[in-house]
Amino acid sequence: MTTNAGTTANTGAAAEAAGGAVRAAADGAGAPVALHDLSRSFGPVHALDGLSLDIAPGELVALLGPSGCGKTTALRILAGFEYADSGTVSVDSKEVSRVPAAKRDMGMVFQSYSLFPNMTALDNVGFGLRMRKLRAAGRDRKAGELLDMVGLTDQARKYPHQMSGGQQQRVALARALAIEPRVLLLDEPLSALDAKVRLQLREQIRALQQRLGITTLFVTHDQEEALSMADRVGVMKDGRLEQVAVPGQLYAEPATAFVAEFVGVMNRIPGQRRGQDQVSALGAVVPVRGGTTGDSGLSGDVDVLVRPEGLRIAVQPGGNGIVTDRTFLGSVTRVSVLLSGEVTVKVDQPTAVADTMPLGTSVQVSLPGEAVLVTGRR
């Protein structure tokens, strides 16, 4: 929660440079958000099951998870489009659980293009200001500043159908920011865009969010997006938060097997539990890392979880595996190795080293001595 303290502190100076609209937005930004014990069911489906999350002022938190994990429901409850069956939503320490969406002062960018087709880009951006009874001249000036901020001044008089998908989402972002929201909500805003535009807009959203210091909740199923943009990432499963952590920690120290396997690439290697603290796999006995949910009480057959860069590999005639595939990833190459028992593992190696391991090469895959995560055998 303290990760963006510097960002927030820098907001004022950056905003000053970007004109009145930005300055105004920055002044009102930075409300803390607290979701407490939210539950929501749709018939027999528990979309949210006791979700709690605190977002610090100016922080960008991404909710990441597979389809149906409840991340969109959480965002919609914060937006006011859905009400929780139980639990509370607080913004700036005031409970807003029953406040309608129109009165929450939250800007939202939707997954599908949500610009009003009957309005120009300028009118779209000015819509929220019009609802706030701002006069036409002031409205157009401010909407123009916001369009300038997202680099679309020349598109001001165009209708949504005359703009590309990326431009439409940038206008939608400007529209959401125009009302100087206390919280910005992003519901997979990049998923309908092609890869190049997605990358550009991702950087633009993050830069603006940091410049304005606006508290942001970002929902996505794309882990690369979440890890690259967010101050903290919350991984969700079955309506619950499995772990909330900064991206590096989430990758390096996953709290559960689900997080470990959902974030990044993870190998499952069959092993045998040796007492409380050790596990044997690939012919070695290594310590078990504590803290993995559900690992207590595991005994006998288990799976050891190791990332591709966490395995060792060496060419060795009569080794424990055979190279079956190689994927070039730039400076590293991901080598697929078939181990005995029909288990395939992926091992990342510097490309120069991987080049010495053509398909069919007999190799020895081993675990370094570091502590590993274990989970129940699949």
Place this chain on the structure above:
Amino acid sequence: MAAVADVEAGAQAPAPATKPAARKRSFPVWRWVILLLAGAYFVIPLYAALRFAGLKAFPDIFKQAGFADAIELSLRLAVVTTILTLVLMVPTTVYVHLRLPQVRRSMEGITILPIVIPPIVLIIGVLKVAPGFLLSTPYLLALVYVILAMPFAYRSLDAGLRAVDLKTLVEASNSLGAGWPATLWRVVLPNIRTAMLSATVLTVALVLGEFTMASLALYVTFPVWIVQFEQNSGPVSVAASLLALFVTWLLLMLIVTVGGRGARKRGTAAVALFTVAPRETSQTTGEPE
């Protein structure tokens, strides 16, 4: 690009020949035959009617007793029916789309009922429930016409609402601080304007041509006047029918043209009488989760 252009230019004969061939394939002869047959089916009776009436009958229409009253009544009923239909059907259809999407199929079934229920049953039903002060006025007919127009109005509005991402637009509007009245007025209605125009076109056409209900209720609307007047002068009556047809057609074309022009400007759906073509976007949208 230049190289490509040169190669294409050098290809000579086959290249230009492919275009007319493609056009011919897209509109084959059998389609022309069907079009001509269908056209003849509609045009021959009109031509026969025109021959029977003669051009001299047309100026006489306006001199006939009761003509002005009948046409005025029909136009008044068209206006009242259209307003009532839109006031009833637009919020209902929007509500069904937003809050009760599961009852859309039932709504389709219910709204088709006026077509299958015999007119006499409908008018007796309306007489039973209509407020007393309406029973002695021709506006009673407007109530019946609202029911008769329902199948067409609902389908037009339903198609129009399906062509826009209503839920997202409404939520976007709400999140920007707009309450329901502002959302309906500034966001929903402008985006289903063409569908509302389609519903209007169909309602007006229905009211201007409806005979049975008006005749049963003993009001002399324009179609009733035409039938009554036929006893006096066949040619003038036929000329009046042709005039009514022409005026209705003109009205429809006017609405479609005006609606289409606005739609093209904003990239929204074009006016069509039963369906509304999806609006064009420069990129496909992703499915919401």
